[in-house]
Amino acid sequence: MSLCRWGKLCFNLPRLTWSTSHMAAHHSTARHTIHFSGNSSATENSSPLKTYEEVKNYYGKQLSNTKDLKTSACAAPSKPLPLHLKAALDQIHEDISSRYYGCGLSVPESLENCIMLDLGSGSGRDCYMLSKLVGQKGHVTGIDMTDEQLELSRKYIVFHTEKFGFQLPNVDFVKGYIEDLKAANIKDNRYDVIISNCVINLSPDKKAVLREAYRVLKDGGEIYFSDMYINKALPAELKESKVLWGEGLGGALTWKELFDIAADIGFCTPRLVTARYITVNEELKNIIGDYKFVSATFRLFKVPKDAVKVKCRAVYNGGITGYEQKLELDANITFKVGEAVEIDEELSSILKCSRFVDKFSFQEAGNMPCSGSSHLSKETIRNPFELAEALSNGAQYSCSGDSGCS
Structure with missing residues (x-):
């Protein structure tokens, strides 16, 4: 059990049930019985x-x-x-x-x-x-x-x-x-x-x-x-x-x-x-x-389990406030307006099923020239320590917002 970084209580008691009467002495405003179960990484030998x-x-x-x-x-x-x-x-x-x-x-x-x-x-x-x-x-x-x-x-x-x-x-x-x-x-x-x-x-x-x-x-x-x-x-x-x-x-x-x-x-x-x-x-x-x-x-x-997953080329059409010319989706891929980028099956399903769908146009991978860099040809960085190390050694982020940075 712990208080989160703002002082909020975020706790899980595996296989235990706490009633309002049990918690009353410590949190008199509780209003309902709380049931938690699952894996806990809390200290095992502390109550x-x-x-x-x-x-x-x-x-x-x-x-x-x-x-x-x-x-x-x-x-x-x-x-x-x-x-x-x-x-x-x-x-x-x-x-x-x-x-x-x-x-x-x-x-x-x-x-x-x-x-x-x-x-x-x-x-x-x-x-x-x-x-x-x-x-x-x-x-x-x-x-x-x-x-x-x-x-x-x-x-x-x-x-x-x-x-x-x-x-x-x-x-x-x-x-x-x-x-x-x-x-x-x-x-x-x-x-x-x-x-x-x-x-x-x-x-x-x-x-x-x-x-x-x-x-x-x-x-x-x-x-x-x-x-x-x-x-x-x-x-x-x-x-x-x-x-x-x-x-x-x-x-x-x-x-x-x-x-x-x-x-x-x-x-x-x-x-x-x-x-x-x-x-x-x-x-x-x-x-x-x-x-x-x-x-x-x-x-x-969260992509529906029956979502179609195929490689394709995605073109960012702009239209997102603050990101009118380019959209940096993550540390590995940036879309520039009008440039076709080859993307893998998972990213294709994400863009087509999410709120981003109206911001992109999609083409079959073989139907148009790829004017932008291919997402598939790059090594994907997943380890945050690898990224933090690169940044600490002088790699720079450009501002992904088009209206300027603070």
């Missing part, structure tokens, strides 16, 4: 309530804002920030932004009119930014367990509705667990896009989180999330460190574990967007030794 209290103390008393964190996980994203995103962030109330503990920036492209879900919404910073991007016809729901964070996020709904010029609010915040969205009345096949920002690494049952995400996504939907990853598994004694767990390092997956979980659930192959090394202060260096961590963003698509 759930002890772990809960320790992490609650870490986020409730030791951290007051992002400056108190002991890692660089909350530093600026490794990719330049397109100006249309910066403009949305600049409109977020300071009380909300100052309580932001995310890693990276979990904002995919083409969000107009989308129905979105933020797993572990905390103070609501990302939700409010996304509510600006989806527009009045879209909607954003944030889910969080902690009453204090929910109270803060809900406090500014009217402020941001007026700030963005909307007639009605297009954002709401619900109380619940990211491992059990059904208990929070999150319906099947409802969402176009799910985001998560430095939260899943703090859940003891990451497979349950991603399984629930798969359930509530529409066919063609995606979960786009930033998280922390470790280069090799931590021994049990380090996972029990209060500081490592609170900072998100103790529960970090290896990237190969993520790929295995995604495949088991039914997602397409995870697509690596960006990555950077996480630096730690001297206190943590003495604990972790030679272990390395990266903050990485992946996107996982």
